[in-house]
Amino acid sequence: xxxxxxxxxxxxxxxxxxxxxxxxxxxxxxxxxxxxxxxxxxxxxxxxxxxxxxxxxxxxxxxxxxxxxxxxxxxxxxxxxxxxxxxxxxxxxxxxxxxxxxxxxxxxxxxxxx
Amino acid sequence: xxxxxxxxxxxxxxxxxxxxxxxxxxxxxxxxxxxxxxxxxxxxxxxxxxxxxxxxxxxxxxxxxxxxxxxxxxxxxxxxxxxxxxxxxxxxxxxxxxxxxxxxxxxxxxxxxxx
Numbered sequence: 590x591x592x593x594x595x596x597x598x599x600x601x602x603x604x605x606x607x608x609x610x611x612x613x614x615x616x617x618x619x620x621x622x623x624x625x626x627x628x629x630x631x632x633x634x635x636x637x638x639x640x641x642x643x644x645x646x647x648x649x650x651x652x653x654x655x656x657x658x659x660x661x662x663x664x665x666x667x668x669x670x671x672x673x674x675x676x677x678x679x680x681x682x683x684x685x686x687x688x689x690x691x692x693x694x695x696x697x698x699x700x701x702x703x
Numbered sequence: 704x705x706x707x708x709x710x711x712x713x714x715x716x717x718x719x720x721x722x723x724x725x726x727x728x729x730x731x732x733x734x735x736x737x738x739x740x741x742x743x744x745x746x747x748x749x750x751x752x753x754x755x756x757x758x759x760x761x762x763x764x765x766x767x768x769x770x771x772x773x774x775x776x777x778x779x780x781x782x783x784x785x786x787x788x789x790x791x792x793x794x795x796x797x798x799x800x801x802x803x804x805x806x807x808x809x810x811x812x813x814x815x816x817x818x
Contacts (some may be wrong), residue, residue, distance in 0.1 A: 593746070622805070631707075631793050631808030632747070677810065680746055691737060692766065694746035 591615070593695035595612040595681050600702045602671060609667045610698045616643030621664050622692060623656055625649065632680050638664060639686070668700075676702045705730045707796050707810035717787055717817045724779040724812050737795040737806065738768055738779040745784030747793065764788070769775065789816045 619650035624632035640661040751762025
């Protein structure tokens with residue numbers, strides 16, 4: 590069990606630029622989740638995959654956000670035309686089925702918009 | 704809708720003292736409950752989970768939590784805290800009957816340890 594890996598750990602970019610984050614889940618986990626966490630708050634659910642299928646998306650996930658998991662392994666989260674309000678920690682988690690299995694989190698990608 | 708309330712934003716306890724962090728949830732279906740801990744700049748580490756059965760669950764690092772359905776609570780306890788326990792603690796709830804797979808997190812309680 591090598592844990593959930595996220596890359597990069599930190600990303601600083603100018604407003605209006607596009608950014609992409611990567612998440613490598615625990616290898617035997619077929620579920621993968623993305624969360625956003627702002628300062629002083631708990632993580633907020635963004636989206637979830639089971640294998641390669643994106644099964645649920647939060648209303649928080651505007652049309653500037655897109656997530657993929659093309660082969661059911663790693664996932665990417667892209668934010669287009671970044672805005673100041675996108676500054677946050679983006680956390681990835683993975684789990685086995687069934688759905689009451691605990692989610693294991695990566696260390697996150699901290700995004701700062703200048 | 705599911706919700707989780709952690710009424711204490713920040714708690715300070717002395718090293719060696721006992722600890723209780725409060726968590727109240729709201730959900731009509733049978734919940735499953737978690738406590739996670741987060742150190743600064745890090746992801747979340749699972750401390751313990753409750754799905755069914757014994758309402759007193761043991762976790763890692765000497766933590767335990769008790770599920771009380773009548774009070775909709777899942778409070779976290781530790782008999783004697785260590786300086787390394789200083790961190791942010793999050794309670795989270797999901798629902799077994801729900802087709803949704805997300806879990807809902809509380810806003811967290813920051814724990815400081817007084818030497």
